[in-house]
Amino acid sequence: MEQPAPPLAVIAAALRRERNLAGISLAELARRAGLAKSTLSQLEAGAGNPSIETLWALGVALGVPFSRLVEPEPAKVRVIRAGEGATRLRADRADFVATLLATGSPHVRRDLYLMELAPGEAREAEPHIPGSVEHIVVGSGRIRTGPVEEPVEVGPGDYVTFPGDVPHRYEALEPSWAVLVMEHR
Amino acid sequence: MEQPAPPLAVIAAALRRERNLAGISLAELARRAGLAKSTLSQLEAGAGNPSIETLWALGVALGVPFSRLVEPEPAKVRVIRAGEGATRLRADRADFVATLLATGSPHVRRDLYLMELAPGEAREAEPHIPGSVEHIVVGSGRIRTGPVEEPVEVGPGDYVTFPGDVPHRYEALEPSWAVLVMEHR
DNA sequence: CTGAATCGTTCGTCAAACCGAACAACCAGA
DNA sequence: TCTGGTTGTTCGGTTTGACGAACGATTCAG
DSSP states (O other), X not given: OOOOSOHHHHHHHHHHHHHHHHTOOHHHHHHHHTOOHHHHHHHHTTOOOOBHHHHHHHHHHHTSOGGGGGOOOOOOOEEEOTTOOSEXXXXXXXXXXXXXXXXXXXXXXXXXXXXXXXXSSOEEEOOOSTTOEEEEEEEESOEEEEEXXXXXXXXXXXXXXXXXXXXXXXXXXXXXXXXXXXXXX | OOOOSOHHHHHHHHHHHHHHHHTOOHHHHHHHHTOOHHHHHHHHXXXXXXBHHHHHHHHHHHTXXXXXXXXXXXXXXXXXXXXXXXXEEEOSSTTEEEEEEXXXXXXXXXXXXXXXXXXXXXXXXXXXXXXXXXXXXXXXXXXXXXXXXXXXXXXXXXXXXXXSSSOEEEEESSSEEEEEEEEOO
């Protein structure tokens, strides 16, 4: 579940796509990126294994983030009504319910949760994989959350972010729900 | 505001960082990635301009998404109280306020907004850069949003996602606020 | 029908990325 | 103190990516 795509063809396709979308010619792009036309031609043909600097120059010239050139395609439209969660992630404790709303494209791990908490004992969360970051926006209620050694109390509309790779907690002081963006790196 | 970082040094640092974090030796990583130790050594030394296939193999061997090897560092802790927005993005129309909560690291395009809307005329939004996706979770109130040709009405706790690269709109039916995750790819 | 612009392709040359081996430094155990 | 096993480094040789020029194909101006 990591990088399933063989990069050569993907890059070739991405280059053509982005260039056509920018509405410039191969020669023009090569000029802007400071490359030889031949190089770019072969790249778009799928032949070739460009160096980082080369591909980087193309990204800059195209005005797109680098990773855009090594990733495939996007998504569509979807609605999930309150309480309709598809994948409900229920903790061992019944006063905590998180609903998975959206997952990022394979290589961009960004999971969006709708989290419902009932007041009661604090829920301790195991550290996630190193580099994780959590973002929380409270919808309603009051929540004490954050790293165990540095909890914060937040209310409706408040936003808090903290590392997810250390022990942290969620404690509802009253019936609450919040939006949780989990950044997995 | 695109790719400010010269990739060579960044990649070198990223490689060391991820390898140490994985707790494996240079030789071992080289073996798993099917590379020569010398190649990897020079890469981590900052000398060298790896080919895509080379860097890709390293990403796979390390078990990290590719883009992770061409990006810098993460964040820490932060709280923004309701109404305290640092960067407030006020539209030409006064009934729409969006507060930027968090930006991803430079190349991880994931912007988190807190959006406040007053009822009134619908706000038409220009299409963003191709591939954008918007995720919205309503905090309170009622909002009609989505692509102009396919709007949806959502309430507290509801979630909706739609492409951001087509004309779309936000219309508050009553005083509302929502969490908006803007995916830029 | 030319001449001069583009467009994108193919070819030969050179620099450099990658390889393999040999290297010093370190550690564990006999 | 010798081994045998690591660690990561530096050194020639070969493969190959990037360059520049020359190419046929278009399109437009004259």
